[in-house]
Amino acid sequence: MVNLKVKAETKADRTFDVVNVILVAIITLLLLYPLWFVVMASFSNPREIFKTPLLLVPQGFNLEGYKMIFTNKDIWTGMRNSVIYTVLGTLVNLVMTTLAAYPLSRRELKGKGPLTFFFTFTMFFSGGLIPSYLLNQMLGIVNTVWVMVIPGAISVYNMIIMRTYFVQSIPTELEESAYLDGASDMQLLIKIVLPLSTPIIAVMTMFYGLGRWNSYFDAMIYLSNRSLFPLQLILREILIQNQTLANNSQLLTTNTMDTISQSKEAIKYASIVISTLPILVLYPITAKYFEKGIMLGSVKG
Amino acid sequence: MTNTNTKRRLMPRFKHPWLYIMLILPVIYFLIFCYGPMYGIVIAFKNYSPVLGVFKSPWVGMAQFTRYFQSNYFMETLINTLRLSLYSLVVGIPLPIILAVMFNELKNKRFKAISQTISYVPNFISVVVVVGMVLFFTSPVDGVFNTVLSFFHMHKVDFMGSTSIFPHVYVWSGVWQGVGWGTLIYTAAMSGIPQDQYEAAYLDGATKMQTIWHITLPSIKPTIVINSILAAGGVLGADFQKILLMQNDMNLPVSEVISTYVYKLGVVGSDFSFSTAIGLFNNIVNFVVLIAVNQIAKKVGDTSLW
Numbered sequence: 040m041v042n043l044k045v046k047a048e049t050k051a052d053r054t055f056d057v058v059n060v061i062l063v064a065i066i067t068l069l070l071l072y073p074l075w076f077v078v079m080a081s082f083s084n085p086r087e088i089f090k091t092p093l094l095l096v097p098q099g100f101n102l103e104g105y106k107m108i109f110t111n112k113d114i115w116t117g118m119r120n121s122v123i124y125t126v127l128g129t130l131v132n133l134v135m136t137t138l139a140a141y142p143l144s145r146r147e148l149k150g151k152g153p154l155t156f157f158f159t160f161t162m163f164f165s166g167g168l169i170p171s172y173l174l175n176q177m178l179g180i181v182n183t184v185w186v187m188v189i190p191g192a193i194s195v196y197n198m199i200i201m202r203t204y205f206v207q208s209i210p211t212e213l214e215e216s217a218y219l220d221g222a223s224d225m226q227l228l229i230k231i232v233l234p235l236s237t238p239i240i241a242v243m244t245m246f247y248g249l250g251r252w253n254s255y256f257d258a259m260i261y262l263s264n265r266s267l268f269p270l271q272l273i274l275r276e277i278l279i280q281n282q283t284l285a286n287n288s289q290l291l292t293t294n295t296m297d298t299i300s301q302s303k304e305a306i307k308y309a310s311i312v313i314s315t316l317p318i319l320v321l322y323p324i325t326a327k328y329f330e331k332g333i334m335l336g337s338v339k340g
Numbered sequence: 341m342t343n344t345n346t347k348r349r350l351m352p353r354f355k356h357p358w359l360y361i362m363l364i365l366p367v368i369y370f371l372i373f374c375y376g377p378m379y380g381i382v383i384a385f386k387n388y389s390p391v392l393g394v395f396k397s398p399w400v401g402m403a404q405f406t407r408y409f410q411s412n413y414f415m416e417t418l419i420n421t422l423r424l425s426l427y428s429l430v431v432g433i434p435l436p437i438i439l440a441v442m443f444n445e446l447k448n449k450r451f452k453a454i455s456q457t458i459s460y461v462p463n464f465i466s467v468v469v470v471v472g473m474v475l476f477f478t479s480p481v482d483g484v485f486n487t488v489l490s491f492f493h494m495h496k497v498d499f500m501g502s503t504s505i506f507p508h509v510y511v512w513s514g515v516w517q518g519v520g521w522g523t524l525i526y527t528a529a530m531s532g533i534p535q536d537q538y539e540a541a542y543l544d545g546a547t548k549m550q551t552i553w554h555i556t557l558p559s560i561k562p563t564i565v566i567n568s569i570l571a572a573g574g575v576l577g578a579d580f581q582k583i584l585l586m587q588n589d590m591n592l593p594v595s596e597v598i599s600t601y602v603y604k605l606g607v608v609g610s611d612f613s614f615s616t617a618i619g620l621f622n623n624i625v626n627f628v629v630l631i632a633v634n635q636i637a638k639k640v641g642d643t644s645l646w
Contacts, residue, residue: 055548059445066439067455070462070520073473076484080476089482139366142359154363161370163573164627166377167619168599169606173383173394174376192369224358253466256581260607271468278472279585307476311469318464326457329524 081105081308085301104309107302114310117270124187124269125251132247133240135192136201141228143198144205145214162195175261186261187269197246204239205232238328245325249318270314277310384617397613404617413601421597425578427511433568435515436522437560441552443523444530456527459520471585474513475500501590510586510595514579529563530556565643573630576622598622
């Protein structure tokens with residue numbers, strides 16, 4: 040068998056393999072390079088970053104950007120707020136998604152068809168930006184922590200992935216025997232189903248947490264109080280609106296314009312690294328579950 | 341045991357009361373936060389005034405829609421939206437499939453795992469940071485692209501200020517961010533293809549390209565179809581949170597899409613009824629396209645969403 044297979048490997052196939060490996064290597068490097076550039080630039084002297092066309096190692100090693108971040112109140116307040124919104128928001132997401140996904144995974148549930156339609160219809164049609172905006176105003180949650188936590192409590196897509204996981208991975212016999220032993224469905228969920236669902240909970244935590252940590256738009260339209268701003272809004276000011284931060288104003292009096300613009304560049308790179316670090320640290324922990332989670336979701340999407 | 345018996349006697353119809361109790365909170369959430377705004381759509385047919393509120397504001401029929409269809413912004417925002425989203429679809433649907441096939445053909449497991457993991461990473465970066473990075477790279481003064489151009493003694497280009505280059509920057513920065521993650525769903529689908537199919541094909545003397553064409557691609561066809569239907573449903577749903585961040589005065593003639601226009605009129609300008617009407621138009625077009633594409637897929641192939 041093995042010999043036959045080797046014989047069948049023609050020269051064309053070997054060429055294919057070599058070309059494929061080279062192409063994948065190039066694509067991977069291209070995908071990686073922008074991130075590598077930012078990390079290297081964050082450790083570089085802003086004046087020297089562009090001396091070489093492609094930055095591969097730090098030019099004129101420099102920690103100015105990181106020093107500025109550590110003394111920047113806005114970034115730390117934003118970081119704190121983002122942690123609060125992400126933790127609370129993700130908890131709400133996990134609880135609500137489980138509460139919807141678990142009953143829908145059970146054969147015994149009556150009215151499953153209409154319920155599923157009730158949930159999935161919102162994936163394809165929504166009230167739109169302005170009605171949602173007016174609703175949140177009416178509910179009086181604008182400019183509070185709650186507007187960052189409650190809206191977006193369930194993503195239907197994630198709920199379907201989770202439901203499919205429950206259907207496929209939890210043996211029905213387990214549920215039936217627990218039920219006969221007198222356990223309620225809530226006890227069943229908490230004591231038996233959830234402990235068996237670590238992979239899907241990991242994937243959900245990552246998906247939701249990432250969405251919460253990375254979002255800026257809701258904060259931009261619903262929050263006007265600066266002390267509530269999440270990190271992404273502060274980053275938007277630094278990276279996109281190119282603002283000099285309020286409490287770096289001492290720079291204006293002590294330094295020349297040239298130094299100011301350089302410091303502005305330095306803080307940009309460092310703030311990207313600092314804001315993305317938490318994600319990249321958590322990423323490998325859940326990465327191994329991605330394929331499984333996505334696959335399950337796609338089976339009965 | 342007695343407890344369960346009492347419960348059964350009290351609720352003879354519902355053997356599993358907790359399944360319904362669990363659903364109460366999610367259902368309330370969807371009623372308020374998803375169906376509530378759907379009711380709010382009525383203001384598209386009204387002249388909404390914050391003083392009078394949603395219920396008491398006077399009806400104006402289709403006036404808001406007519407105003408939009410007759411304004412200069414209608415064609416401009418529609419064409420801009422179609423340009424950016426169709427370009428994204430044309431590039432964004434096939435590239436992850438191709439990359440997934442390339443990953444699938446890698447023999448070295450370690451190399452495969454490393455390149456896949458790296459390719460997923462851009463997906464985890466926030467849109468603010470991605471646009472910030474786009475600005476670094478495209479800066480007319482000292483961006484990486486221009487440094488490279490001047491290294492080869494070519495003229496510097498103001499990428500973000502050019503109406504002809506903006507769509508490319510938007511689409512290809514999206515490819516950078518999404519192509520790796522987009523392979524995941526296909527990789528998962530390919531992991532279900534039985535290996536003996538490939539072995540049999542090799543024995544029959546099939547080339548690599550033939551096995552890809554006749555085994556790999558047909559096996560993941562349902563996934564491709566479903567993914568494409570969903571993507572087509574967003575034909576007027578260009579990534580407006582990203583476009584909003586990428587807009588500047590110079591690229592606005594091509595970057596003002598329907599949803600950024602809605603945002604500016606509604607949230608910034610407080611013209612609630614008019615912007616709701618435009619948003620509704622956008623939603624309806626998306627919904628109709630989704631259903632149409634789904635029907636076509638059902639007729640042509642045998643895969644569809646429902």
